[in-house]
Every structure is written in C-alpha cells, then in structure tokens.
Amino acid sequence: MSNDRNPSRIERYSPAERLNHWITALTFLLLSCSGLALFHPALFWFTQFFGGPTWTRILHPYIGVVMFASFGALAFKFWHHNLLTRNDIVWLRRIADVVRNREDRLPEVDRYNAGQKMLFWTMIATIPALLLTGIVIWRPWFAPYFDIGVIRLALLLHAFCAFIMIAGIIVHVYAALWIKGTIGAMVRGSVSRAWARKHHPGWYRRVTGGG
Amino acid sequence: MALQSLDIVRRSATTTPSPQQRQTTEVAKLIDVTKCIGCKACQSACQEWNDLREEVGINEGSYQNPHDLTANSWTLMRFTETEENGTLEWLIRKDGCMHCADPGCLKACPSPGAIIQYSNGIVDFHEENCIGCGYCIAGCPFDIPRLSPKDGKAYKCTLCSDRVSVGLEPACIKSCPTQALVFGSKEDMIEHANERIADLKERGFENAGLYDPPGVGGTHVMYVLHHADKPQLYDGLPQSPRISGLVGLWKGIFKPLATAALALTALAGFFHYVTVGPNETGEDEEEEKA
Numbered sequence: 001m002s003n004d005r006n007p008s009r010i011e012r013y014s015p016a017e018r019l020n021h022w023i024t025a026l027t028f029l030l031l032s033c034s035g036l037a038l039f040h041p042a043l044f045w046f047t048q049f050f051g052g053p054t055w056t057r058i059l060h061p062y063i064g065v066v067m068f069a070s071f072g073a074l075a076f077k078f079w080h081h082n083l084l085t086r087n088d089i090v091w092l093r094r095i096a097d098v099v100r101n102r103e104d105r106l107p108e109v110d111r112y113n114a115g116q117k118m119l120f121w122t123m124i125a126t127i128p129a130l131l132l133t134g135i136v137i138w139r140p141w142f143a144p145y146f147d148i149g150v151i152r153l154a155l156l157l158h159a160f161c162a163f164i165m166i167a168g169i170i171v172h173v174y175a176a177l178w179i180k181g182t183i184g185a186m187v188r189g190s191v192s193r194a195w196a197r198k199h200h201p202g203w204y205r206r207v208t209g210g211g
Numbered sequence: 212m213a214l215q216s217l218d219i220v221r222r223s224a225t226t227t228p229s230p231q232q233r234q235t236t237e238v239a240k241l242i243d244v245t246k247c248i249g250c251k252a253c254q255s256a257c258q259e260w261n262d263l264r265e266e267v268g269i270n271e272g273s274y275q276n277p278h279d280l281t282a283n284s285w286t287l288m289r290f291t292e293t294e295e296n297g298t299l300e301w302l303i304r305k306d307g308c309m310h311c312a313d314p315g316c317l318k319a320c321p322s323p324g325a326i327i328q329y330s331n332g333i334v335d336f337h338e339e340n341c342i343g344c345g346y347c348i349a350g351c352p353f354d355i356p357r358l359s360p361k362d363g364k365a366y367k368c369t370l371c372s373d374r375v376s377v378g379l380e381p382a383c384i385k386s387c388p389t390q391a392l393v394f395g396s397k398e399d400m401i402e403h404a405n406e407r408i409a410d411l412k413e414r415g416f417e418n419a420g421l422y423d424p425p426g427v428g429g430t431h432v433m434y435v436l437h438h439a440d441k442p443q444l445y446d447g448l449p450q451s452p453r454i455s456g457l458v459g460l461w462k463g464i465f466k467p468l469a470t471a472a473l474a475l476t477a478l479a480g481f482f483h484y485v486t487v488g489p490n491e492t493g494e495d496e497e498e499e500k501a
Binding site: 036037038039040041042043044053054056057058099100101103137139140143148149151152153155156159160163166167170171174177178179180181192194195198199 | 354
C-alpha cells in the first residue's frame, strides 16, 4: 500500500481487483490441472493433487462454477477498457516488432494493448462456453437430462475451448514474465511511471493528466 | 507374465501396448432372437450370478421389465410390436453389452485400467479404477453403460468374465431354455449362425442374417435376426453402429495434438526469453521522468 503514496508509482489495480484476479487465476490453475489430468493419460498423475482420480472428477465442475463467477466480476469491471480501436489493428499487424521488443515502432497503447484485449475476448468466448458445455457433461447431476448427441458435442467443445483458454493463459503468464515490471501491477497494485510511459503511454497521460 | 487366466490386451487411458503376445481363442455369445420366447430367465440368471437385485418397478403396459438397463440390470429383454412386415410381429431382443472389438467406452475412458479388453474379446469394467465421469456412456454406440446412483461407478455386462476364465459359459447361456443363447469360439458361433440363417431363409425369412457390425470391428455378442436388413425394428438396434465421429476426434487426433501444442506454446515462451530476452524498463527511462 505504501507504493500507492510513492510518487514514482502509479496505481493500476485496486486491492479488490487484485483479489478478483487471483481468485480467477487460482481456480484456473486448479481447473487446468484437473482437466488436463482427465484429458491426456500422460497427465493423469495431476489427479494426485486433488486427493485422487475420483475426487478430481468430483471437484472439477464445482471449481469451474467458482471461476466462472469470479471471471464474470472481472469481465464486468474491465470490458470497457478492452474495446478494439484502429490503433489495435496496426499494433497487431506489427506483431513482429512486438515480439522483438521494438516498441518505438508501435502505435500508442492505452490501458491495454491489442494482445491483452485479444486475450480478454478469448476468455469472454471460452469461459461461458466451458460453463455451458461443462453443465451438459456434469455427472451425475445434469448430463442425464441431455441427449447423447449433445453430450458428445459438449465433450469435444469443452476440450477444445479449454485448449484455447489454456494456450491463451500460457501466453498471458509469459507476457507478464517477459515485460519486466508487469507482475507488480497485479501483486502490489502499482507500476512505475517509466513502465507506464513505455508500455501504456495513452493510459499514462490520462491518469497523470499530461506527464 | 502375471498369473492370470485371461490376458489383458488393451486398457483404457494407456498409450503403450498392453501384453498381447499370447493369443487366446476369441469367444462370442450368439443370441438367436428367432428362438427367444422372452422368458427372462437370462435376466434372472445374470442377477443371480452377479449378486445384483433390481428394484421392483411399475408396469407401463409392456412385458419389458425393468424399462431400461440399469446398474443392476446388465441385460434386458426388449419387447417390440411391429406390423412392418405385413403381419403383427412380436420381436424380443436380449439387450446388453456387445463386447465390441473396437470399444467406444474404452476409447473414451480417461482412467488408466478402468476399462480393459481381454485377448478373448471380452470388454470388462474394473470398477475400482472407475472415477464416475460417464465418458464411457458417450463413447458407447449401443447405449449400454449405466452409472450407479449408489457408488457413482459405471456397470455393464462382463460376459461373465469370471466364469469364462475358468472354462464355464456365461450365466445367461446356462439358463436359456430354448438355446436361443449359445456361447463358444467366435468362429464356431458364426458357423452356427449361418446354419440358423439358412434354415430361416428356407422358412420364408429371406432377410434373415447375422448382426456382427463391422463399424465397431465386429462384436463378441452377435444376433441372428429374422430382419437383418432392418435391425432398428428390434427396439432401435443401430443399423451401422460406430464410435461417434465427435468422440473419435476428441480421443483420437485432438488429444495428442492439443497436449503437444500446449507444451510447445510454453517452450516457445522459454526460447523467446533466452533469445530476444525480457523487455525491461531501463534505468535511464526511470530517471527521465524524475
């Protein structure tokens, strides 16, 4: 909290937002481990983290409901920062410069860059789909109410959406490690002025009133 | 080799081959529906041998009892009335696991060793490894496995693997009073079926035939049907059963490709870090603002 009063730091996420993010992140971690355990036999040993294979099967859907609710709050809070702009299209076209750390060649970024926004919309697409397909295949409670053809489709879509989501989160986590100074934003809530000016100049100007 | 009377050649959620050097004779149960009188002795024998008891149900105007397979009823006489062949016919089919050569349940199962296939063709559930996910139900083209409300495990006909392993025939076979049920090597059963089919054709059932569907690699429970051209007449026996394309895609190509793609995504991140390197906010940039 002392960082908030440090003039060289700018608040990026409030304590409530951080808590919301990390509940989502921890439930995601549990869900991806338990889900992958039942997806590929090579990862079946992940079931040991959940008290065994049957407990893994029992717990996974309940954790999923928690993640959906938690992500829902996160999405409600942040969706308006994630609307795509003309600059975002240019940013995406220059993705080769992005991965080479040549930020001087990129259009000005506001609170989120186009990559972050793409991740947001990927989560918006996959998490509700995972909830809906997850309910269809949830035994013993809900699956018996659905036609077997619907269940089969839901099983495939659930695996597919989870794959897209996990791939997206791997990129998300890597980006946080790659862009130094980012993790502090979500752990302590603040970023340095230099970080903000370098990576999110549009946002920096808005929150500092010029700078 | 472990001392066991039946060799396991395939087990669920296992990516390397199971021992399959020893070749035992493929067995089969042949159900001749044209000889079945619907007495349900096989249903009783199944429950008797396997120590199962079905709940007393409600009569809904059919001899079919219970109304569907359950975790306690691994076999069920299905009764159908049809006039499709120019006369009223009462078709009775003993339903239960078909013991597919290419079992959809085993393909879909995520728990190693919960579903196994013996070299004699029997597909068996090992409930102690079952996690209750119900994927086997989605994998099965015949709608056979049932989850028990008591323990959350999936159950189905074992083809009396315990009896077969010591040289006995399945309990249902033993109880059949008309020899509509016979058991032996698959080869012998096909031969016997062909004799029956020739006889039926002579008696005017020109579409009589053997039901041993190739879409699932053939089965180790086969039917002699008087209307082999219309198996769906027998309470929806599928015309050409096969593992659903959705299940095939999910447990076939998608499973290894998606897993590899996720591993490669993480690896790509690592390689990016050690080549391009992290994006740091330099000290000069920090000072600039001060």
